[in-house]
Amino acid sequence: xxxxxxxxxxxxxxxxxxxxxxxxxxxxxxxxxxxxxxxxxxxxxxxxxxxxxxxxxxxxxxxxxxxxxxxxxxxxxxxxxxxxxxxxxxxxxxxxxxxxxxxxxxxxxxxxxxxxxxxxxxxxxxxxxxxxxxxxxxxxxxxxxxxxxxxxxxxxxxxxxxxxxxxxxxx
Amino acid sequence: xxxxxxxxxxxxxxxxxxxxxxxxxxxxxxxxxxxxxxxxxxxxxxxxxxxxxxxxxxxxxxxxxxxxxxxxxxxxxxxxxxxxxxxxxxxxxxxxxxxxxxxxxxxxxxxxxxxxxxxxxxxxxxxxxxxxxxxxxxxxxxxxxxxxxxxxxxxxxxxxxxxxxxxx
Numbered sequence: 001x002x003x004x005x006x007x008x009x010x011x012x013x014x015x016x017x018x019x020x021x022x023x024x025x026x027x028x029x030x031x032x033x034x035x036x037x038x039x040x041x042x043x044x045x046x047x048x049x050x051x052x053x054x055x056x057x058x059x060x061x062x063x064x065x066x067x068x069x070x071x072x073x074x075x076x077x078x079x080x081x082x083x084x085x086x087x088x089x090x091x092x093x094x095x096x097x098x099x100x101x102x103x104x105x106x107x108x109x110x111x112x113x114x115x116x117x118x119x120x121x122x123x124x125x126x127x128x129x130x131x132x133x134x135x136x137x138x139x140x141x142x143x144x145x146x147x148x149x150x151x152x153x154x155x156x157x158x159x160x161x162x163x164x165x166x167x168x169x170x171x
Numbered sequence: 172x173x174x175x176x177x178x179x180x181x182x183x184x185x186x187x188x189x190x191x192x193x194x195x196x197x198x199x200x201x202x203x204x205x206x207x208x209x210x211x212x213x214x215x216x217x218x219x220x221x222x223x224x225x226x227x228x229x230x231x232x233x234x235x236x237x238x239x240x241x242x243x244x245x246x247x248x249x250x251x252x253x254x255x256x257x258x259x260x261x262x263x264x265x266x267x268x269x270x271x272x273x274x275x276x277x278x279x280x281x282x283x284x285x286x287x288x289x290x291x292x293x294x295x296x297x298x299x300x301x302x303x304x305x306x307x308x309x310x311x312x313x314x315x316x317x318x319x320x321x322x323x324x325x326x327x328x329x330x331x332x333x334x335x336x337x338x339x
Contacts, residue, residue: 014224015222015223015224017224018222018223018224019219019220019222022222028225032224032225035224100208100211101211101214101215101218103211104211104212104215105215105218105219108215120219122190123190123216124216124219124220125220126187126190126191128187144183144184145183147183148181148182148183148184149183151180151181151182151183152181154212155181155209158208158209158211158212159208162208
């Protein structure tokens with residue numbers, strides 16, 4: 001693969017890779033390091049990349065594997081806590097919405113790694129189920145099941161949050 | 172219609188096109204009050220999509236090949252230039268024997284050299300003054316220690332007196 005091809009096919013995906021790494025590692029600096037590491041590795045193996053059919057899926061899969069290796073190396077307990085703050089609900093409607101939006105990031109971050117990876121690949125990146133299946137080494141059906149579970153969990157939390165806000169307003 | 176689509180979405184059964192439709196619905200102002208609570212969810216997805224890698228990916232990766240190609244050319248050009256300069260240096264008559272080397276460069280302008288030297292000497296002066304400061308404090312300590320020297324004189328006198336008294 002030529003350097004120009006590398007630029008268009010790989011470097012253009014760096015933001016997507018960063019978002020995936022950040023979702024798995026739940027840490028901005030670690031995610032940036034992971035992106036750098038992966039791109040360096042891919043650059044070293046650029047001659048073998050011409051045979052890859054779906055570059056996006058291949059890179060996302062490599063990124064996920066690298067992140068999971070990083071977590072394993074740090075014996076799981078080093079997986080850093082969620083950075084989003086859980087702020088007290090604001091009584092005003094607009095503020096409530098903003099608050100809920102930041103809570104939703106937190107809700108997704110608190111899902112198990114597989115579910116948060118799947119929901120983000122689908123709902124943020126807009127990836128096909130077959131691509132997600134390749135990235136996660138699952139069947140498309142298993143991806144669909146995990147996606148459904150993730151969405152249901154978020155929905156339950158949104159409903160509970162809504163009830164809490166309403167109870168506060170009526171008090 | 173939207174209720175059914177939302178139910179389908181939460182069951183994980185929607186297609187990408189249907190999900191786009193939902194995203195569009197929640198991005199507009201015409202969201203039904205019963206669906207309002209789901210708006211932040213879709214807004215959060217849109218917000219996350221805007222996140223970009225902060226540290227830029229090293230451009231050196233893509234520049235490496237270019238550098239390799241340029242390296243050989245620049246080496247050849249530098250070689251030719253150096254040879255020409257050497258020939259000129261040998262051929263040209265030497266104008267003056269009074270010169271100084273500053274930072275590896277030959278300087279014939281005596282005025283410039285004098286100014287440069289004065290500047291450097293001033294710098295040395297400042298450095299020396301700074302390094303002499305601790306010595307000044309040593310002097311202060313020595314001066315304060317001077318009264319202690321008289322203590323030994325007192326002791327000598329006491330001893331004399333004691334001897335005399337014993338003798339008597």
